[in-house]
Amino acid sequence: EAGVAQSPRYKIIEKRQSVAFWCNPISGHATLYWYQQILGQGPKLLIQFQNNGVVDDSQLPKDRFSAERLKGVDSTLKIQPAKLEDSAVYLCASSSGQVMNTGELFFGEGSRLTVL
Amino acid sequence: QQQVKQSPQSLIVQKGGISIINCAYENTAFDYFPWYQQFPGKGPALLIAIRPDVSEKKEGRFTISFNKSAKQFSLHIMDSQPGDSATYFCAASMYGSARQLTFGSGTQLTVLP
Numbered sequence: 001e002a003g004v005a006q007s008p009r010y011k012i013i014e015k016r017q018s019v020a021f022w023c024n025p026i027s028g029h030a031t032l033y034w035y036q037q038i039l040g041q042g043p044k045l046l047i048q049f050q051n052n053g054v055v056d057d058s059q060l061p062k063d064r065f066s067a068e069r070l071k072g073v074d075s076t077l078k079i080q081p082a083k084l085e086d087s088a089v090y091l092c093a094s095s096s097g098q099v100m101n102t103g104e105l106f107f108g109e110g111s112r113l114t115v116l
Numbered sequence: 117q118q119q120v121k122q123s124p125q126s127l128i129v130q131k132g133g134i135s136i137i138n139c140a141y142e143n144t145a146f147d148y149f150p151w152y153q154q155f156p157g158k159g160p161a162l163l164i165a166i167r168p169d170v171s172e173k174k175e176g177r178f179t180i181s182f183n184k185s186a187k188q189f190s191l192h193i194m195d196s197q198p199g200d201s202a203t204y205f206c207a208a209s210m211y212g213s214a215r216q217l218t219f220g221s222g223t224q225l226t227v228l229p
Contacts, residue, residue, distance in 0.1 A: 042220050042222050107160050
């Protein structure tokens with residue numbers, strides 16, 4: 001079974017530029033998450049989708065971050081304009097989303113963003 | 117209320133030793149407590165998890181101890197091996213929150229050969 005795919009793996013941009021990250025979850029997984037992991041910290045949830053609907057985006061800085069999951073499968077996270085403090089690894093995760101599931105999240109390898 | 121506090125930040129043990137990582141939480145609505153393991157350049161992966169109706173869960177060399185009254189849980193790695201060197205995150209979630217995980221800050225474990 002293929003895991004969660006993310007691209008690009010690495011991205012370096014200047015501040016105020018824009019960047020987009022792509023995620024393809026495990027086939028059949030209804031729930032998709034984007035986490036931000038700053039160096040030396042635990043992952044912090046940015047947004048959660050159930051199929052193509054947003055479950056929670058309360059911690060997403062909406063003035064610069066946006067995310068979509070148009071067909072309930074893959075997802076894109078965009079940052080525009082980027083700030084220095086956005087330098088982090090952006091992790092995509094998916095889960096089966098079943099009510100009685102174990103809650104296990106399957107993570108991709110992440111997209112490392114460096115903002116100069 | 118949503119925080120999960122993890123300690124120590126880093127841990128160095130000798131091969132064959134016991135590694136112990138501790139976490140504490142405040143929100144009594146949490147009902148699922150997983151530990152994730154992360155190697156450099158990789159995403160976190162589920163290692164072991166526990167629900168609050170049991171006080172201990174063991175899988176191979178990995179054991180979670182859970183103290184509901186103290187709102188604490190810990191990961192014990194017996195017979196630690198150099199291959200266990202990684203960053204470990206505790207986490208917690210609650211039923212009805214669509215299983216959002218709140219992560220601790222992580223512990224970087226180094227096992228010396």
